[in-house]
Amino acid sequence: MSRYWSDIVHRLVPYVPGEQPALAKPVKLNTNENPYPPSPRVLDAIRAELGEHAESLRRYPDPIAKRLRATVAAHHGLRADQVFVGNGSDEVLAHAFQALLKHDLPILFPDISYSFYPTYARLYDVQYRTVPLDAAFAIRIEDYAQPNGGVIFPNPNAPTGHALPLAQIEKLVAANANSVVIVDEAYVDFGAESAIALIDRYPNLLVVHTTSKSRSLAGMRVGFAFGHADLIDALNRVKDSFNSYPLDRLAQAAAVAAYEDVEWLRSTREHVMASRARLTASLAALGFEVVPSAANFVFARHPAHDAAAIGAKLREQEIFVRHFNAPRIDQHLRITIGTDDECDTLVAALKRIVK
């Protein structure tokens, strides 16, 4: 607290990311990282960019990430002017809140959702109203048929893992022609349908992606927004009023290589999805109720054991999962899909806890 702070700082409620334990070998299932490394081509691309003496690093990176945008646009069947690149999808979302969601009417998002959304809203003084998910943690699109300044939701949703079918998303986008609908698809590659297919028909649709999950590049901070060129233009105007060069040279090179290796993506995500089915079955066998997940995590509760207590006991064994102390979900744990070995370690520990 200080008299030097701008007024807005006093009203902020900063986001708290999942813990990064400083242990040699934690079973780290708390921040939805991929259990597999990025494509080997990523390493080659970074080494090539570094050269013999890292001499390219003295030069600014490409401020508009031309090659990366072209690569990702081609991958998704889009034009480069339909692609925005940012320093992780968190930065992309922040710019979107400022550029596209600040209007007279409040924006809408689910009551159970990415907990960064209310934080962004406070940062830019964006009014918002939360819309309750149904009892099965599903979005009911008819609940969004109310005047609004924008709509944002993750699909699959976080932290539930529940996916909304594309036909439902299209109805929601079509019914909100006067405001921007942002579909935050951080986890889409693990089993949901992407709304990118709708972009050419709906000028009010923005789809946000990240390389942090399915492409194993959480450590490199690269995210995207896809949408009508007018929406991308707004994001670029904010970005160019904030930081000309948000992506360093190695991040751009790494992300290009990750998008070029389609086979690596296919293979690693299939592993994750198979492990998810296996973990879901093991948890169910221990009496957990598991929300059907289309993401690289599961959301589970045990009817006879307090979630925070389970989380604390796991932590004692250097197993980290995420617990949200929030209404409706404080009896759930969000568990990232690790390797089968990591999942087995978790299940063995849970067996001892709930026995």
Added chain:
Amino acid sequence: MSRYWSDIVHRLVPYVPGEQPALAKPVKLNTNENPYPPSPRVLDAIRAELGEHAESLRRYPDPIAKRLRATVAAHHGLRADQVFVGNGSDEVLAHAFQALLKHDLPILFPDISYSFYPTYARLYDVQYRTVPLDAAFAIRIEDYAQPNGGVIFPNPNAPTGHALPLAQIEKLVAANANSVVIVDEAYVDFGAESAIALIDRYPNLLVVHTTSKSRSLAGMRVGFAFGHADLIDALNRVKDSFNSYPLDRLAQAAAVAAYEDVEWLRSTREHVMASRARLTASLAALGFEVVPSAANFVFARHPAHDAAAIGAKLREQEIFVRHFNAPRIDQHLRITIGTDDECDTLVAALKRIVK
């Protein structure tokens, strides 16, 4: 232009960074990059972080850059809680405008200064008033003795290269105890006195640094703010409401290594300063008036030749310098100090142009 844009987007005037020519061997003296590569330790540190399979990249980076902040704090004789880290000093400055400069009174900065300042001010709806430099492009600190919501200026100033002595800065900071004074020291290592020495005595002082210039890491995007823990706290609250992980793993590793190699910094900046003296003399011999520079660039005009025309003719020869089409300085060129070879190529070309 789009009905979906937030109001603020219509009012933005995005910053335009210097051109990044897509030529094999341009003589690129337009964005104040260092002509020498970063310390060899940077390459080693990045390789160590990558490991054999880049497996660490699947994991999020340290959101609070603990090791980097400790390294830089020790280097400057500060505590870690007096250090803020961002994605380049441009991001640091953006957060500072939002966190510390938005008050009822307008902020003050020089009429000739870093042209990003008015852009940030528009992004956050911060009122500002520019204060004219004197005829020799120097800041007169008595001109800042007026009610204000904050003061910001680069030292050495950009694009002039003129440095304000530390005693003058201290007077300015002391005279503005009710508002934050930000000293943007991107170029300080090339010959000015750092205001970091004043931090423990003035809770209203924020000093901003970057690894892009003297540490040859423009390609990696790492910047800092130094100040009282309360000011750093405000920046962290904004940062944690914007993007938890602004610096990727390789950028953090690179910056630590760059700060650890003090000898490399000393040697490369002495080369740059020697080349600056040599280039200044050559330009003077051709009839240019050169502002005495404490930065890695010089600001020069020729009384008989139009600056934009000189710039265009240089460009035809694949030599890039920066021209600002702005009042009072549209007859000047800002020329980055390159290697002696690059400076010689420039001088030879200028000789033909002004002969």
